[in-house]
Structures are given as C-alpha cells and as structure tokens.
Amino acid sequence: MSDPQGNVSAVEVDIYTELRTAERWWTEFERHAECTVFQRFAWLAAWHNHIGRHQGTTPVIVRGRDPNGEVQFIVPLAIERRGATGWLTWLGAELCDYNAPLLGRNFANGLRTQDFRWLWRAMIGLIRANPDLRFDMIDLDRMPERIGSQRNPFLDLAVLPRTYGAHSATLGLDWNEFFLSKRSSATRKRERRQFKHLAEHGEIRFVQVTRSDEIERSINLLIEQKRRFFARMQVEDIFDRPGYLAFFHDVTTDPRLRDVVHVSRLDVGDSKIATGLGLRHKNCYSLILSSYEDSELARYGPGRAHLQHLLRYAIEHGFEFFDLSIGDAPYKLDWCDIEMKLFGYYEATTLNGRTIVAVKMAIDHAKLLITRMPPPVRRLAKRVLVKILTGCRRAPRAACRNVCLNLARRRRWRRRSARP
Missing domain, CATH: 3.40.630.30 (Gcn5-related N-acetyltransferase (GNAT))
Known part of the structure; x- marks a missing residue:
C-alpha cells in the first residue's frame, strides 16, 4: 500500500470507551460536521444507557484530529459480545437507520482510496492494541453512499451492496x-x-x-x-x-x-x-x-x-429533503425521487470470526442473487432462504460448518474447471 497523503498521515487518532468523556467535543463537532441525525451524541447515548449497557456493549469512539487539535472525524463504534464472539459494529446500529462517521467539512473530498484504507488500518490497530477491546470480526451495516455533501469514505473498503435501499423526496x-x-x-x-x-x-x-x-x-x-x-x-x-x-x-x-x-x-x-x-x-x-x-x-x-x-x-x-427511510413500500415511491443505496462490510480477525463472516457473506450473496431472479422464482427462492436461515438459528454450529464446506467444495470445483 502506498504512503498516505500528508493531510491523512498527520491525523492523530485516539480511542474513547466512556461516552461521558466524549460528550463535550462530540456535541461541539456535530453542530458543524456532516453526519446523519442518528450519529448525534444524545441519540447514541440514550441507546447505550437503555440498551447497550445492559447487553454488555463497550463503546469504541474513534476521534481524528489535525495537527492543530481540530476534530476532523468521529467514528462511533462499539464491541458487542454475542456468546463467546466479539463483534466490532456501529454504536447503536439497531436503532439507527443509517450508520456512518461524522466528518469535518470537505474531509473526504479528494481523499484517495488508499488513504482511507491506511487510516482504517491505523484505527483497527489502535483498537486491537488494547487488550480490553478484543473482537473476532467486524460487521458494519447500513452505510449510506453519501454523508451530507461528501462521499462516504467507508465505501473505499470491500463493501457489499444491500438488497434494500432508502427513499427520500426533494421538496x-x-x-x-x-x-x-x-x-x-x-x-x-x-x-x-x-x-x-x-x-x-x-x-x-x-x-x-x-x-x-x-x-x-x-x-x-x-x-x-x-x-x-x-x-x-x-x-x-x-x-x-x-x-x-x-x-x-x-x-x-x-x-x-x-x-x-x-x-x-x-x-x-x-x-x-x-x-x-x-x-x-x-x-x-x-x-x-x-x-x-x-x-x-x-x-x-x-x-x-x-x-x-x-x-x-x-x-x-x-x-430540502424528506426522508422516508429504509424499505420499498409503494407509498414511498409515490413521493420520493431519490433512492439511497446502502452497504455493509465484514472482516474477520480470528478463526472464529472467519467462520461467521463466511456464513454472513454467503447469505448476503444469496440475497443479491435472489433480487436478480424473475418475480415467480424470486418468491420461491425467498421462502427457501427463510427455511435455511431458520435452520441456521436452530443449529448455528452445524449451519456454519455446512456453509464453509460448501464454499470449499465450490472453490475446488472452480479450480478443477479452470485447469486446461
């Protein structure tokens, strides 16, 4: 990977795990930052107080500052414990229609793909350096294409498109x-x-x-x-x-x-x-x-x-805009002229995480394939997928093993097919 541009390499990144220590500079930054309403401090703090804290969720707030000490971005993440597995996710994702960072004006404009990937690696390295912040996989969902006037830099990662979008109207x-x-x-x-x-x-x-x-x-x-x-x-x-x-x-x-x-x-x-x-x-x-x-x-x-x-x-x-959020209900299409695509990102950091990521990616690819099918076939395929997912929930270990075995068989078949 090439060296990042000067404005990115000069960013100082730090991590906070207590929301109260971030409130002052977060609320000051959100007043002029480009962000969605769901990344406002009060919204996410309420989620953590009533839901996240009782689930054992640990906030992981990443702050980036320029050499003058001015905040350039805030990435509100969290580590959730699901059984024995640690998931790095967006903070409060379950009650946020859109998950995204807060960006300083023009921060992402002119940012090269390799620059953000370098920055992302720096963030992950800093999180993993803390023994109290161990996780097995990264699951970032419902990320929009744009944040205000800027392209979402998280789309520079190996994201997958979601099968659903969001709709809004230009008023x-x-x-x-x-x-x-x-x-x-x-x-x-x-x-x-x-x-x-x-x-x-x-x-x-x-x-x-x-x-x-x-x-x-x-x-x-x-x-x-x-x-x-x-x-x-x-x-x-x-x-x-x-x-x-x-x-x-x-x-x-x-x-x-x-x-x-x-x-x-x-x-x-x-x-x-x-x-x-x-x-x-x-x-x-x-x-x-x-x-x-x-x-x-x-x-x-x-x-x-x-x-x-x-x-x-x-x-x-x-x-200027009226957002009717996620979903393709007919009444939304009557009023809306903007469809916002949403994306997800998975990454495994341990062997346990690789198994889960393999299953989630297989399911996502199946959903994308189903959306391209003719309507009658699509309805049948959705019913089949629901039955498969129900079986996954009832026997997750067996389901994970079967998916991984099928993926391995498919890779071997492709290698044999590619031989002259």
Whole structure:
C-alpha cells in the first residue's frame, strides 16, 4: 500500500470507551460536521444507557484530529459480545437507520482510496492494541453512499451492496407545486373524497406536540398503535425488546434533542387518529415512526392525510429533503425521487470470526442473487432462504460448518474447471 497523503498521515487518532468523556467535543463537532441525525451524541447515548449497557456493549469512539487539535472525524463504534464472539459494529446500529462517521467539512473530498484504507488500518490497530477491546470480526451495516455533501469514505473498503435501499423526496419551495407534481388528477380526486368523509366525523387538525406531558401521551399512543399493527401483521413487536420503550421516551423528552425531535398527530374531532415521530436535522426531515388507529376511519386514509400534512410542514419550514427511510413500500415511491443505496462490510480477525463472516457473506450473496431472479422464482427462492436461515438459528454450529464446506467444495470445483 502506498504512503498516505500528508493531510491523512498527520491525523492523530485516539480511542474513547466512556461516552461521558466524549460528550463535550462530540456535541461541539456535530453542530458543524456532516453526519446523519442518528450519529448525534444524545441519540447514541440514550441507546447505550437503555440498551447497550445492559447487553454488555463497550463503546469504541474513534476521534481524528489535525495537527492543530481540530476534530476532523468521529467514528462511533462499539464491541458487542454475542456468546463467546466479539463483534466490532456501529454504536447503536439497531436503532439507527443509517450508520456512518461524522466528518469535518470537505474531509473526504479528494481523499484517495488508499488513504482511507491506511487510516482504517491505523484505527483497527489502535483498537486491537488494547487488550480490553478484543473482537473476532467486524460487521458494519447500513452505510449510506453519501454523508451530507461528501462521499462516504467507508465505501473505499470491500463493501457489499444491500438488497434494500432508502427513499427520500426533494421538496422544493412550494407545497402546492410539489403536491401537484406527485399526485395524478384521479388520485387527488379520490383523496379529496376520502378526506371529505374524514371531515364528516369532526374537524381535521394537524397537531404539533410540544409540551412534555403531551409528548409522552402521544408517544404512548403511537407505540400502542404500532403494537396493534405488529399483532395484525403477525410480526415481531420491537417494543418487547428490553430497553426500547425507555429509549423512545428518553429521546422524545431529552432537552438536548428538543430542536431535533418532532412529535405530531392528526386529530379528527376528539379522536387522535394518526401519530408520528420525526427527526429534524440540518436540511432534512426524517419520519422514523408513524401509525394510525385501526378504526372505522381507517378506510378514509388517515395515514395518508397525516403524511401530507408532514410534507407540507417540512416545505413550509425550509427543509430540502424528506426522508422516508429504509424499505420499498409503494407509498414511498409515490413521493420520493431519490433512492439511497446502502452497504455493509465484514472482516474477520480470528478463526472464529472467519467462520461467521463466511456464513454472513454467503447469505448476503444469496440475497443479491435472489433480487436478480424473475418475480415467480424470486418468491420461491425467498421462502427457501427463510427455511435455511431458520435452520441456521436452530443449529448455528452445524449451519456454519455446512456453509464453509460448501464454499470449499465450490472453490475446488472452480479450480478443477479452470485447469486446461
């Protein structure tokens, strides 16, 4: 590997494992850094207080400074213990739609691929030099292509594309113009009819919740609505996971996030029929949780009406983008013109880690292959993959061994096929 450029080789890298020691310079840096809303200190600190700490997670905060002592980047990592295996991951990854570093202005612009790889090796070497920070593998997931105006330097590693992406809308300056560009005349006519039926049950009001007691009641309602939805869909209720309820109550009432968190409702008469939790960060509004009452009014599209009020709010308050996060739900495609690709990165540092990485990469390659199949075949292949993964969870050691044996057989077959 060639020597790094001067501005990279001069970076001083240090490691912090206690969040309280990083709070001052982290919060100062995030004010002008390019980052996603999920890498704000208060968000990740709440995750660690309510979830990570009880799982035995150790924060590994990497800070890079220039020769003048100015922070150039922060990489919020963590070491999680899963059984006997140590995983180096993003801090709070399970409750972050996007995982990425915080970058100083123009830090990544002009950064060569070999420069960041050299820097990454320096970070890993510093972490591994600490005997208390041992890990077997690296698993960095849901990394976006860009961080603000900069290309994500982590894409210079040997990343794998994810089979899913995220969607956001470019808002423009005028709500009516934006609305007309996104909805056909037939759709507008149908929605006017639905909203008229809503209005027959009482005055329709878009409510921005600001008082602490009202925020708590609205968040409780949102969670209740989501839990009923999970039950109807027969999927896991994420709020059953330890610490999740406390986390959402914490971040929505934390004074440090007062200008970030946006809790809203759509009321019809005395009924609170739709609720939402959004995050306001720089030029982007992110809707991270929303739901509506499964009542007789559900047929009149309260969720759609609430979303339209939120889009209008974002435009009228000067936001340039509206992020509808990960997933390809049809309603997102109706509003969004930007699809953000996401990437993952695996690396093994021990023999135990190599086995796990081999399994995870095999699964990811299978998922990518399935996305390229014709729809009928794709549905069948997904069902087969789900059965395989279920078997992996029930007998992980046997599954890992079988995957590794199959990979070895495939490599031997390729070598034999390549012989003249």
